[in-house]
Amino acid sequence: MTVVKHLEKVPAHRDAEAEQQLKAAIDARRTELWAINQQIHSNPELGYEEYKAHDAICSLLESLGFTVARNAYGLETAFCAEYGVGGRVVAYNAEYDALPGIGHACGHNLIATMSIAAFLGVAATMKARGLKEGRVRLIGTPAEEGGGGKLKIIDAGGFADVDASLMVHPGPLSYDEGWDGDAYSPTLANHKLRVRYEGVAAHAAVAPWEGTNALDAAVLAYTGIGVLRQQMHPSSRVHCVIVEGGTRPNIIPSSTTLDCYIRSPTLKAANDLLSKVENCFAGAAQQAGCKVDFDLINTYADVRPNGPISQLYADAMNAMGSRTRCDPSSPGAPASTDQGNVTYECPGFHGGIGIEAPPGCGNHTPGFTASAGEEGAHELSLIAAKGLAITGWQILTDDAVAAAIRADFEADKKRRQNPGVERLVVHRSGYC
Structure with a gap:
């Protein structure tokens, strides 16, 4: 031993x-x-x-x-x-x-x-x-x-x-x-974050150009967080799920929701990582042309x-x-x-x-x-x-x-x- x-x-x-x-x-x-x-x-x-x-x-x-x-x-x-x-x-x-x-x-x-x-x-x-x-x-x-x-x-x-x-x-x-x-x-300290994207619904075949795809924003955010992991300390963790991604393939999704956990060894480190993750969500909204809303559910120290x-x-x-x-x-x-x-x-x-x-x-x-x-x-x-x-x-x-x-x-x-x-x-x- x-x-x-x-x-x-x-x-x-x-x-x-x-x-x-x-x-x-x-x-x-x-x-x-x-x-x-x-x-x-x-x-x-x-x-x-x-x-x-x-x-x-x-x-x-x-x-x-x-x-x-x-x-x-x-x-x-x-x-x-x-x-x-x-x-x-x-x-x-x-x-x-x-x-x-x-x-x-x-x-x-x-x-x-x-x-x-x-x-x-x-x-x-x-x-x-x-x-x-x-x-x-x-x-x-x-x-x-x-x-x-x-x-x-x-x-x-x-x-x-x-x-x-x-x-x-x-x-x-x-x-x-x-x-x-x-x-x-x-x-680990843990920030629990819910993120909602708002776009515009449209017929995905007849007039997709009239819509703003909130699912695109969710996918871009998920991908951006994946890229961010290269720069994260090995002791930190970020995990997300798309809890709402749309209803039908022929409808441009007007809203999507992700739940995200952001963990680091200390509360201070978790706060620093939270700001970087929020940038991923905000950047995805800008790329997709959507509105984004953040809701910090709670924080475990x-x-x-x-x-x-x-x-x-x-x-x-x-x-x-x-x-x-x-x-x-x-x-x-x-x-x-x-x-x-x-x-x-x-x-x-x-x-x-x-x-x-x-x-x-x-x-x-x-x-x-x-x-x-x-x-x-x-x-x-x-x-x-x-x-x-x-x-x-x-x-x-x-x-x-x-x-x-x-x-x-x-x-x-x-x-x-x-x-x-x-x-x-x-x-x-x-x-x-």
């Missing part, structure tokens, strides 16, 4: 008794956790339509004695539950939206399970040990798959008082050189993994025998998530855990959908949940740990000012 560069050791005091209590509290809820996992997996719902998942999770928490804010943050399928008073806040994010046509091909049923389990474990241990100060929070975050649910929760102040935001994402068990998971995994949080989670996982990498030079994954925006608001991380999946069945494939519903994947997710719980407990109870996390977050703010292209992203399994 290759030796990786490790982060500076976090000055954490390990409480073996508390860790056993955290693990036991999660194990005590195995029946409920498996049931909620299967309920979500068996009833896939798209972003902002996760009514069954929302109600099932809220009902479970309420049955266990928690007060739950349903339809939280102005979103019908968001929720918030909290235990404790005052002090620091550790938040676990539960995702539960699915993908169109292929269900939980990104394993959000497992993400929800891990975050629910970690929340229950920490809350039970806080109660058992009489922790007088500190809060653990479970936030139900809808519509990660493009809808930007966490962006709306940020705007509603949902992360304003959070000291650490934690979540783990599943992928196929194919981490490099025998690793079972990853604690330090940056992602790059995940900025907090070093101390990542190291704490890796230490907890490795101590349980789950070989978890924590390499600050890691290129991360060439994918995007709205958890990136959260890491700009407060210290956070977005770890990864591998589950068994057949070859070629990575995230966003029907094969991964099936794997995410297996009991073996659930068992691996409970290990990650215990790692999340141990990490959250240390943040709540250890002042030195909390100070190190805050210091790393403030230092990263300065690094964001002029980041450039900080890392070359290579292909691994993606998320969104």
